[in-house]
């Protein structure tokens with residue numbers, strides 16, 4: 001006989017007429033672990049996890065019992081075993097989860113930026129469960145260099161002499177400055193002292209690399225003569241930074257890489273450009289706004305170009321440095337390279353992603369980033385039309401759902417001003433009183449779905465941009481789980 005049953009029985013017939021359980025009604029831990037449902041859970045998940053959660057469950061129930069808020073039905077053997085199974089499932093559920101990005105921003109930094117191509121996912125899966133030749137040269141049988149796994153591809157795709165890869169582009173910039181400009185000056189235009197996502201501010205990166213920033217020009221205008229005047233015996237290099245997440249408009253003037261290269265080279269200095277996104281192909285060929293490519297930057301005379309792996313390139317997080325053989329060699333020799341190096345996991349994904357570029361004809365189909373950016377508007381509109389009646393049924397009469405034309409964006413700082421014509425749904429509370437709370441409740445309910453749906457709020461409406469919803473059933477099939485709990489509370493005064 002198990003303790004919980006006894007407790008339940010004793011509780012219901014107790015002289016104390018209250019209908020809530022007391023701590024004495026709770027089973028001892030050991031008794032709980034022998035309830036049949038719990039024993040089965042232990043057989044499946046092991047004693048350590050289940051016993052730990054059982055202890056926590058009993059402690060929580062004891063607190064409730066002391067407060068006089070624990071109903072007897074909550075401590076029947078079945079109820080206890082179900083609560084325990086729930087706790088164990090929650091402990092094992094991943095905190096990092098798939099979500100539906102309906103924000104309209106394709107490369108959303110908070111939502112993991114580029115979605116990996118199938119080829120990259122398959123490569124990671126195939127390679128990670130066994131040893132591999134990460135740093136082993138299969139030709140010579142000697143120690144190899146992990147960079148060499150992708151260097152050839154990067155050179156082919158950018159026209160560079162040499163290439164090296166690190167953890168992300170912030171690391172690429174940091175390492176480049178640490179290797180090429182320690183204790184010396186780096187000349188940068190005041191219009192390009194960018195901050196990218198709080199922790200990456202060019203002046204701070206410069207300082208942590210041990211380089212000294214020599215600012216030239218003004219926020220809106222910098223001229224070739226400004227760079228010329230800043231060069232002195234202390235100068236290590238000239239640097240351009242792609243102002244990726246904002247644009248200075250109006251009375252502006254910047255010095256292009258092509259103009260700057262001869263100035264740098266006349267003084268025997270290298271020109272480095274941080275492209276940020278750095279598309280490997282000409283985006284205009286796909287009907288997208290122009291974005292500078294590393295190949296063009298090298299042709300324009302840059303000695304080194306740094307860019308990200310998970311922005312427009314559409315691969316894993318990575319920092320790519322391409323350019324002159326001698327400079328890349330100095331970068332690779334810096335001790336920080338070891339600390340910032342790429343791990344085998346993204347490296348496998350990077351190689352597979354870069355190989356997609358070898359067959360450019362298939363790129364728009366196989367590279368999710370490009371596929372989403374070039375998705376035909378008619379397709380996006382059709383998705384919105386399919387979702388609309390389903391959402392309408394789930395949300396009426398409290399919310400209106402209407403289809404709207406939207407303006408999406410590439411994201412991750414790429415082309416901040418350009419907009420991608422898109423389509424989606426606008427959701428708004430019918431009752432204007434308390435509409436802020438009602439809108440919040442709706443966002444919460446969508447975030448609480450098995451596959452959380454993330455939209456964006458704009459002018460008192462929740463906008464769901466359908467560009468990144470390629471499998472419409474992913475959304476529709478879970479609408480039955482939508483629970484607008486807060487709204488009910490609000491409706492019953």
Ligand SMILES: *Cc1c(COP(=O)(O)O)cnc(C)c1O
Pocket residue numbers: 168169170171173194196200241242243244245274275276277307308309310318319412413
């Ligand atoms: C995004 C960006 C970075 C940082 O790249 P991460 O890969 O996120 O580290 C640096 N510079 C510029 C100009 C960028 O746009």
